[in-house]
Amino acid sequence: xxxxxxxxxxxxxxxHHSYGTGTALAGVSLGVREGEILAVTxxxxxxxxxxxxxxxxxxxxxxxxxWFNSSLVHTLAARHRERLRLDRFGWIDTQPHLVAELTxxxxxxxxxxxxxxxxxxxxxxxxxxxxxxxxxxxxxxxPAQLDQSQRQRVxxxxxxxxxxxVLFADEPTAPLHRAxxxxxxxxxxxxxxxxxxxxxxxxxxxxxxxxxDRTVAxxxxxxxxxxxxxxxxxxxxxxxxxxx
Ligand SMILES: Nc1ncnc2c1ncn2[C@@H]1O[C@H](COP(=O)(O)OP(=O)(O)OP(=O)(O)O)[C@@H](O)[C@H]1O
Numbered sequence: 627x628x629x630x631x632x633x634x635x636x637x638x639x640x641x642h643h644s645y646g647t648g649t650a651l652a653g654v655s656l657g658v659r660e661g662e663i664l665a666v667t668x669x670x671x672x673x674x675x676x677x678x679x680x681x682x683x684x685x686x687x688x689x690x691x692x693w694f695n696s697s698l699v700h701t702l703a704a705r706h707r708e709r710l711r712l713d714r715f716g717w718i719d720t721q722p723h724l725v726a727e728l729t730x731x732x733x734x735x736x737x738x739x740x741x742x743x744x745x746x747x748x749x750x751x752x753x754x755x756x757x758x759x760x761x762x763x764x765x766x767x768x769p770a771q772l773d774q775s776q777r778q779r780v781x782x783x784x785x786x787x788x789x790x791x792v793l794f795a796d797e798p799t800a801p802l803h804r805a806x807x808x809x810x811x812x813x814x815x816x817x818x819x820x821x822x823x824x825x826x827x828x829x830x831x832x833x834x835x836x837x838x839d840r841t842v843a844x845x846x847x848x849x850x851x852x853x854x855x856x857x858x859x860x861x862x863x864x865x866x867x868x869x870x
Contacts, residue, residue: 635660641690650676652847663825668844674828683707716790720797722781724769731765755783
């Protein structure tokens with residue numbers, strides 16, 4: 627078995643995955659450098675979500691290897707994969723999955739509490755991230771009292787609050803209107819850059835790919851030739867150099 631290059635925080639080789647008879651990944655290899663924002667693009671059903679789930683230790687691939695920080699991930703026992711996700715990874719889903727009985731502030735603080743942080747520190751950190759996502763005034767409300775855009779901002783604040791080493795975002799702006807999506811994407815990428823968070827972002831959105839350092843394109847579960855290095859434009863770089 628060949629170890630991954632030292633400068634890749636995440637590395638995958640020959641990933642295959644099938645759901646029953648349907649093939650979702652058919653031999654994907656890639657490396658993600660520390661601090662990089664990598665966009666994963668491709669049409670519906672091309673395997674983006676499955677790839678992110680394999681890389682984030684949610685799903686064991688049918689074949690292939692996943693490494694994080696030069697350690698094997700796919701062979702870890704379920705409880706070690708769970709700990710890895712809690713301690714090192716963040717996940718933003720396409721839809722905001724918040725706990726209905728908790729306020730927005732409590733939802734955002736939850737992963738910090740699960741990591742063992744004290745209640746006051748967790749609430750303060752959560753409040754700061756809710757402010758950055760422009761939903762600070764929603765902290766005492768429950769998800770049912772928020773609109774979809776506010777709920778997704780809370781979910782994004784929750785994912786960033788732990789400053790994970792790697793943040794996986796699966797179409798994070800899909801529930802947002804165009805103007806909202808642009809602003810949230812910029813906040814997310816800016817926060818990632820200023821906190822050295824590596825991001826793997828599945829997206830259909832050209833705005834998102836323009837904010838990424840590099841794009842990997844998938845087609846029918848394989849990397850397609852659209853995976854060239856993309857250089858963000860000057861405006862995007864300027865936006866991302868601000869500190870959030
Ligand atoms: N839980 C599942 N059970 C069965 N088939 C699945 C499941 N999840 C995904 N698939 C299939 O695997 C293939 C890849 O799906 P995946 O969701 O990874 O692609 P995607 O690029 O993220 O698509 P989308 O943009 O629609 O989210 C598709 O053909 C999809 O129908």
